[in-house]
Amino acid sequence: MTLLDVRELSVQLQTKSGFATAVDRLSFTVDQGEILGIAGESGSGKTMTALTLLGLLPPHAKVSGSVKFNGQELVGIPSKEWQKIRGAQIAMVFQDPMTSLHPMLSIKVQMTEHMQTHLGISHQKALLEAEELLADVRIPDPKKALDSYAGQFSGGMRQRICIAMALACKPELLLADEPSTALDVTVQAGILSLLDRLRIERQLSIIFITHDLGVLSAITDRLLVLYAGRETESGKTATILQNPRHPYTRGLLDSLPQPESKEKTLKSISGFPPELGKQPRGCAFANRCSFTQTQCRDIELLPNFLSDGHKFICTIDPFDGQAAAETLL
């Protein structure tokens, strides 16, 4: 069942030199119990997309298109309506558990406040539920943890507390923005298996945002690769990682350390992504792509659809089986 249906979503932010497009006509869906990965570098629009889904965009941002959550249109709803959804039906886990928890308030206070507001339950009941949630995310001695402060926990434990906090009002959709990037690999593995278990046990839908393709490979069902606010490639995670068709996706994969390679250097995509508001006409990646031809910069790009929901937006398609054979000749 489709839980979230985003169609032609555009977000424009106010800057000194007028409005700049941060998210450009993005469409995607998330099913119940599904994990969608959004991949891209900083500035690709992945965090802005998440903030749109929480109604937390900066003031004066222009949003167009449609975001349907459980059939309800979210674009343009008043802030009173957002308060019923944000934190309750759609919750978020942020990147840095060191800063997203309040250092001077006990975990108890931070965990129960929104439960009392959103669920309308008593403080006593909220405390009991908070204890259960902490146990569910594997915090040792949850009773003691409730009376502790953020500084008394390690990074991994703090992120588990943040996840418990996000789950407190039983959301249907969890937005996880780089939730494991600040953690050690050993701890990250634990957070990934926790999220995967929650997805299964609670039929939770998750949008997992990160630039780490290894993490996305481990946990997501489908992937959406963003570049400069635009979709470049989307489809099943396994298909995209094993057979990427967009030069940017391939560039991202190639820039990861290659265990088999004897080379001492890493491959990298040369140049930098375009600045906010300075996306070129045509393909935004054209300036960094090694396959660019004139048509990349001129025409309105049309998506290519392959089998199994695999889609990519590139007019050249240099990694098509046939095209590759031709270049070899």
Add this chain to the structure above:
Amino acid sequence: MIQPEAILQLDNVSVTYKRTDRTRLTAVSGVDLTLKRGEILGLVGESGCGKSTLGKAAVGILPTSEGKITFDGLPVIPLSRSVRSKELLKLQLIFQDPYSSLNPRRKIGNQLIDGLINSDVDNEEARETSAKLLERVGLPRSTLSKYTHQFSGGQRQRIAIARALTLQPQVIIADEPISALDASAQAQVANLLVELVQELGMSMVFISHDLSVVRQISDRTAVMYLGKIVEIAETEKIWNDPRHPYTKALIHAIPRPDGKGLIPLELSGDVPDPRTPPTGCRFHPRCAVSVAECTIMEPKMSLTDDRWSSCLLNNELRKVGS
């Protein structure tokens, strides 16, 4: 004993922090480590294992509580108010976060020539050297008269690298130089460091928690756990045939972008509090294969089958013939 091929050698180095509550925290405990000439040595471990402390102690930013550090035959003395000897300036550090290691209120040119001013060159020459270094790290000359906020994270780290190079160092200790950067900038900056090390004939200790990058660029890898080195070997050997259970756990925790949907193995528990390290082997509470002896006997770094590791099961308790 100084090994002939060593440019930087640490003998039994310990670093102890005195905490405000009067407890003592030994972040680095009896480490022996050698950096060979022309080598890139990777130093990996979880956060809190003491790898940054070790890096800072190695250049003399932090005083050691025990042990000896030798750089190119000279003892490394901790930083003090007196002028640092020219020889020791050939040992330089690159910090993790270029957002805080560069001064936001001074022009980049002025920050670069700081190091050169004490070395008998005039201002004009110092600016010229700095401009050349900036060009070498891929930034235009005009950078000299700009401020740090005008640059992205990757560019700032290039500036920090250029600054470390002004005194023509022989050894660079890079403390998590790419972990604050974006994915594509990470590869570019790591490549730049490798190129510079090779081109200028330097040696480098590359401290990182990202094992796959260390695998790609370093000649040898040292694995650190709770203040001690637990395994060291040529990078390929560490990866293809890790000997210490902790090294194995680290390698298995790395997610692979193969689209197979496998969640990597978690290493349960956290790094213990270094104020009260576990008895015996420091890794035993989290170790998958520990035996009773591991809780009482402290393993020593030993050589077995041509491989250095500190695990009782590999060395002291190893059954002959098994």
